[in-house]
Structure formats: structure tokens, C-alpha cells
Amino acid sequence: MSWENKVSKRFSDSSKHRGWFSGLFSMIGMGVGCFAMIVALSVMNGFESLVHKKLKGFEGDLRVIGQVSEIDITELDGIEIVMPFMERRGVIEEGSDQRVVSLKAVNVEKMAEFYNLPLRGETPDMGEVALGQDLAFRLGKDVGDNITVYSPIDQSFGFGLPPKMKMIISGIFSTRVLDYDDRFVFLSLQDGKKLFKRKSGLDGIDIRVSPDTKVSTLKSDLETKLNDSVTVYSWEDLNRSLVDAMKMERVGTILILSLIFLVAAFNLAAAMSLISIQKMKEVGILKAMGAPTYSIQKIIIRMGLNRAGKGAIYGFIFGILFVMAQNQFGWIPIPSNIYFIDALPMVLFAKDLIIVIFISFMFILSASFISGRKLAHTQIKDALQWAK
Amino acid sequence: MGKMILQAKNINKSFSNGKTKLSVLRDFSLDAEAGQIITIMGQSGSGKTTALNILGTLDQFDSGELTISGRQVQSMNETELSKIRNRDIGFVFQFHHLLPEFSAIENILMPTWINRKVDNTEYALDLIDKMGLTNRKDHFPSQLSGGERSRVAVARALMNKPKLVLADEPTGNLDEKNANKLIDLLGQINKDFQQAIVLTTHNPQVARIGHKQYILENGALSKKV
Numbered sequence: 114m115s116w117e118n119k120v121s122k123r124f125s126d127s128s129k130h131r132g133w134f135s136g137l138f139s140m141i142g143m144g145v146g147c148f149a150m151i152v153a154l155s156v157m158n159g160f161e162s163l164v165h166k167k168l169k170g171f172e173g174d175l176r177v178i179g180q181v182s183e184i185d186i187t188e189l190d191g192i193e194i195v196m197p198f199m200e201r202r203g204v205i206e207e208g209s210d211q212r213v214v215s216l217k218a219v220n221v222e223k224m225a226e227f228y229n230l231p232l233r234g235e236t237p238d239m240g241e242v243a244l245g246q247d248l249a250f251r252l253g254k255d256v257g258d259n260i261t262v263y264s265p266i267d268q269s270f271g272f273g274l275p276p277k278m279k280m281i282i283s284g285i286f287s288t289r290v291l292d293y294d295d296r297f298v299f300l301s302l303q304d305g306k307k308l309f310k311r312k313s314g315l316d317g318i319d320i321r322v323s324p325d326t327k328v329s330t331l332k333s334d335l336e337t338k339l340n341d342s343v344t345v346y347s348w349e350d351l352n353r354s355l356v357d358a359m360k361m362e363r364v365g366t367i368l369i370l371s372l373i374f375l376v377a378a379f380n381l382a383a384a385m386s387l388i389s390i391q392k393m394k395e396v397g398i399l400k401a402m403g404a405p406t407y408s409i410q411k412i413i414i415r416m417g418l419n420r421a422g423k424g425a426i427y428g429f430i431f432g433i434l435f436v437m438a439q440n441q442f443g444w445i446p447i448p449s450n451i452y453f454i455d456a457l458p459m460v461l462f463a464k465d466l467i468i469v470i471f472i473s474f475m476f477i478l479s480a481s482f483i484s485g486r487k488l489a490h491t492q493i494k495d496a497l498q499w500a501k
Numbered sequence: 502m503g504k505m506i507l508q509a510k511n512i513n514k515s516f517s518n519g520k521t522k523l524s525v526l527r528d529f530s531l532d533a534e535a536g537q538i539i540t541i542m543g544q545s546g547s548g549k550t551t552a553l554n555i556l557g558t559l560d561q562f563d564s565g566e567l568t569i570s571g572r573q574v575q576s577m578n579e580t581e582l583s584k585i586r587n588r589d590i591g592f593v594f595q596f597h598h599l600l601p602e603f604s605a606i607e608n609i610l611m612p613t614w615i616n617r618k619v620d621n622t623e624y625a626l627d628l629i630d631k632m633g634l635t636n637r638k639d640h641f642p643s644q645l646s647g648g649e650r651s652r653v654a655v656a657r658a659l660m661n662k663p664k665l666v667l668a669d670e671p672t673g674n675l676d677e678k679n680a681n682k683l684i685d686l687l688g689q690i691n692k693d694f695q696q697a698i699v700l701t702t703h704n705p706q707v708a709r710i711g712h713k714q715y716i717l718e719n720g721a722l723s724k725k726v
Contacts, residue, residue, distance in 0.1 A: 115637075116615060116617070118610070120602075123600075123602035123603060124602060125599070126602070127602045158585040198678075214646040279567075351604045373623070395600055395601075395602070397598075398598045398599075398600055398612075399600075399615070400583070400586075400595075401557070401559055401586065401592055401598070402586065402587060402592070402611055402612045402615055403584065403585075403587020403588070403615050403616070403617050404583065404587075405579070405580055405581075406579055406580075475643065489580035492560070493559040493560070494554050494559050494560045496647070497559075497594070497598065
């Protein structure tokens with residue numbers, strides 16, 4: 114143990130009753146701050162993971178747009194499954210009511226394997242569609258009902274009218290992601306080719322990456338392998354605004370919860386200033402014995418760490434335990450009909466723990482440094498003459 | 502002739518309250534060699550403590566030169582001054598100034614800890630034995646008598662084997678018996694360790710132990726005839 118540690122420990126022990134109220138509040142403040150930040154970040158992580166999972170479940174990890182063959186892609190390592198697709202703006206006609214939708218023609222045989230869709234009914238076969246529950250609700254349709262679909266831009270040259278197809282609703286899905294349940298209609302590639310007259314080739318291929326492969330690495334591999342006429346997007350690129358909004362939300366949460374640390378730091382600074390005055394003479398004695406200014410500063414900082422650091426560590430431990438307990442026992446329920454899970458999701462990442470520790474200790478160090486600075490620079494003769 | 506440890510040349514020091522300027526030391530010059538005891542006698546308020554604070558680098562002076570162990574202190578920065586205070590100077594204060602949170606032995610060891618030297622507990626125990634405080638080593642300052650505190654303060658001043666010991670009225674708060682004991686001890690230390698000792702006092706009896714005896718009057722130092 115360094116001598117500064119010994120001195121700060123003894124000084125802390127002897128000044129336990131001085132400024133204990135502010136000291137206690139700074140300790141509680143740091144603890145509450147750490148706890149709140151860990152819990153808030155882990156809830157955000159939980160919901161973000163849920164959204165990521167749903168987005169990836171609907172779109173895959175990567176999307177290649179352009180004329181590309183399925184074989185070129187599947188040759189690469191790290192690809193779990195691919196889904197070729199055609200996508201158009203389409204219209205669902207129901208009497209005089211018309212709704213604009215996104216028609217996505219896919220390989221229906223692989224649909225259940227590729228998409229993670231909570232589906233009521235069956236995956237569509239030829240002459241069938243699967244649509245989102247919001248869209249079905251607006252149309253007043255259910256599984257087994259008929260609808261008429263067409264793609265307005267794919268007009269037939271002979272009559273100037275697009276081909277219309279009467280199709281049966283085989284399934285209704287509910288993703289609860291963005292407006293997908295109100296927009297998307299899945300159909301088979303064969304039906305797609307009949308509807309989309311203007312261009313019968315594939316629009317792109319969705320790719321699901323194997324769990325041990327990094328999406329960004331596979332994306333660069335694909336960009337290197339495929340020619341310039343195709344573009345590769347990751348699921349993050351496709352949902353850039355959502356991903357950015359979630360990042361911004363995280364920064365906002367961290368900033369707002371840091372205010373708890375700020376208030377605790379003010380309390381700590383008040384307590385440390387009080388102790389600094391009480392220890393003025395002792396500091397003078399130490400400096401007369403040759404203790405350098407930076408050692409005095411260290412002593413004050415360690416005293417601050419000793420007070421508020423304890424609170425931060427307790428808050429940190431309780432925060433982690435709380436998250437673990439929620440994941441284990443699911444104490445806080447959420448409505449499963451909205452979120453598809455029963456309990457509040459919480460996920461802790463190491464980087465978040467580092468952020469919490471870093472912010473809390475930065476506040477403690479700053480408060481101790483500022484309040485101890487004057488004391489460390491006091492003239493020795495003035496300090497020695499100081500009467501408590 | 503011993504090695505020159507301390508040289509103060511024409512040191513001036515004054516305090517100002519904005520309007521009036523009070524001159525505390527005027528052309529204060531003093532030399533101290535290894536093995537010498539120098540006593541400075543003066544009335545209260547004559548500037549003894551200020552002089553000792555300046556010699557010990559605890560206070561700054563307005564003009565003049567101060568050399569400790571061959572190094573001019575006015576050109577040193579704060580870190581270098583701290584090192585000089587720790588390694589070359591030992592202080593014995595009138596009010597002992599022991600750290601109340603530490604036991605007698607810990608107080609004695611403190612200069613070594615600050616110096617980050619290897620554990621020197623054996624030497625500290627030797628010193629405490631010389632001071633006759635072996636059975637009081639684990640007691641805290643509040644559990645010691647005035648005389649015992651003075652002896653702990655002396656042991657602490659000697660801990661880093663400094664070349665110069667500055668004692669500011671070390672007997673000022675002691676009864677005659679304890680004062681005589683402390684003076685004998687300082688004489689003994691001077692013989693054993695060959696340190697230069699500069700001691701201030703207002704007691705003529707104590708001043709008599711000095712190889713060189715000075716009188717400080719109105720900020721000016723004069724040699725006692």
C-alpha cells in the first residue's frame with residue numbers, strides 16, 4: 114500500500130463524521146446513478162436486440178440489389194441461406210377500395226426457413242398471398258378470403274392495363290416492426306413473374322449469414338466478388354434512420370442519467386471541501402516533511418474515491434444483479450400481445466459497463482480533484498498555522 | 502572545519518497588508534556547518550519562526566540567497582523543494598505537529614514513506630529506543646505527554662538522516678525537566694549524527710548549547726558576544 118493510500122485511509126476514518134450527510138448523499142447518488150444507467154442501458158439493449166432480430170428476421174442480414182445469380186453468392190463461405198426476390202409497388206383492389214402495398218415475390222418453398230414471421234395460417238403457394246395483420250384488418254379480410262392484386266407500372270402493351278390476379282389469403286403475419294404489417298404482401302416467384310410484366314428478372318437476393326460470420330466481413334467479400342452493377346446493403350444500411358435514431362436515443366439516455374452523477378458529484382465536492390478545511394494543518398505537516406503537491410492531490414482524490422466510489426461500486430453490482438435476476442425470473446412483465454415476449458428484455462454489453470464505470474469515476478475524480486486543488490496548493494506556513 | 506550545509510546571505514523578508522509594510526528580517530545572514538549547533542535567541546515576535554521557515558524552505562523571502570547542501574533554493578521549483586525538505590532537512594516544531602491519525606512509530610516513519618524508501622522500520626525502532634519511547638511506540642499523539650510528543654517529533658526529524666535539523670522553540674511548551682531532557686537529547690544527536698542544528702529559543706539556558714549563538718532583534722541577527 115502506498116503512503117498516500119495509508120494517509121487517505123486514516124484521514125477518511127478520522128473524518129467519517131465530518132460532512133457525513135453530503136458524503137452519504139454523494140455515495141447514494143453515485144450508487145443510484147450507476148444502477149439506473151446499467152438498468153436503462155440494458156433495457157434499451159434488450160429492445161434494440163428485439164428490433165434487430167425482427168428486422169433481420171424480415172429482411173435477412175444482407176441484401177444484394179441488381180442482376181445477380183444465386184449460384185455466385187452461395188459459393189461464398191458464411192452464407193446460411195439465400196432468398197431471391199422481386200419487389201414492386203402494387204395495389205390491392207377490394208371493390209372501390211384500393212390500397213397501395215409492396216408486393217414481394219419470393220421462393221415460397223424456403224419462406225418458412227428464411228423469414229422469421231409470426232404467421233397465422235400457411236405460407237403462400239401459387240395463387241396465394243400472405244399479408245400483414247394491419248393490412249388485413251383495414252381490408253376486413255382473414256385467412257381464406259380472396260383479394261385482387263396488380264402492379265400498376267406493369268401495364269400490358271396490348272390494352273394498356275396491368276394484369277390483375279385474384280388470390281387467396283393463405284396466412285396473416287404480425288411483425289410489429291415499422292409499417293411492415295400494413296405494407297407487405299408475400300407471393301410466390303411464379304405469380305410475381307406473371308404480375309410483373311415489365312421486368313421478369315430478379316430484383317435482388319436477401320442473404321442470411323451463419324451465426325459465426327461477421328456481416329460486415331461478408332458484405333466486403335460480396336462487394337469484391339460481384340461486379341459494380343450490383344449493390345450490397347447490410348440490414349443496418351437498409352434501416353439507417355432507425356439505427357441512427359436508436360444510437361441517438363442511447364446517447365440521450367446516457368447524458369440525462371449522467372445528471373444523477375452530476376448532482377452526486379456536487380455533494381461529494383461539498384463533503385470534500387469540508388474535509389479539506391479540517392485537514393489543512395495535517396496537509397501542512399505532510400508538506401513540511403516533503404510531501405509533494407501531487408501526493409496531497411492524490412490523497413484527496415483517494416478520499417473522494419473511498420466515499421463516493423463505494424456507492425458507485427454498490428450501484429454497479431446491484432445493477433448487474435438486477436439485470437441477471439430479471440433475465441432469470443422475468444419479474445417485470447410486458448404485454449406479450451404487443452412485444453411477443455412476456456418479460457422486459459434486458460441485455461448487458463461489456464462496453465456499456467465500461468461506459469458506466471468510466472462516467473461515474475470521471476465525476477468522482479473531477480469533484481475530488483477540484484475540491485482538493487486549493488488544499489494541495491496551500492502555503493505550508495499558512496496550513497501549519499491553521500486552527501480548526 | 503565541517504562541510505558547509507546551510508548558507509543564508511542578506512535575506513530580507515517583509516509582510517505587507519496593502520498599506521503598511523512590516524520588515525521582519527533585514528539582511529539576515531547565517532552559515533551552518535555539519536556538526537554545528539547554532540542557536541538563535543529572541544523575544545516573541547522578533548522573527549525567529551519566520552527565519553526558520555525561510556531556512557527550511559517553508560516560506561519565501563523577498564531578496565537574498567539561500568543555499569542548502571550546495572544548492573541554491575531560490576532557483577528550485579516546488580517538486581525540487583519538496584525533495585530538499587524531505588531528504589536534507591528535519592523539522593522540530595514548537596507544537597510538535599504530529600499527525601493525530603498515526604501512532605508514534607508511524608509518525609516517525611512518515612518521512613521515509615514520503616521518500617518512498619525501502620522499509621526502514623528497524624532504524625525507526627532504533628531512534629524511538631534512543632528517545633526512550635519504545636513502550637510508547639504504538640500510542641497515538643493524543644495518548645502521549647508533551648515531552649514524549651517532543652521526542653517523537655525529534656525522532657521524526659532525524660528519520661531520513663537529514664544534514665540539517667531546524668528546531669523552532671522545541672522546549673517552548675515543556676516544563677523545565679522535559680526541556681532539559683530534550684536539550685540533552687539534541688546535544689547527543691549532534692554528537693552521534695554530526696548534523697547541523699539550527700535552534701530558536703527565547704530561553705538563554707537553552708541557547709547556551711549552541712556552538713554559535715545569535716540574537717535576533719527587530720529582524721536583524723547579531724552574534725552573541
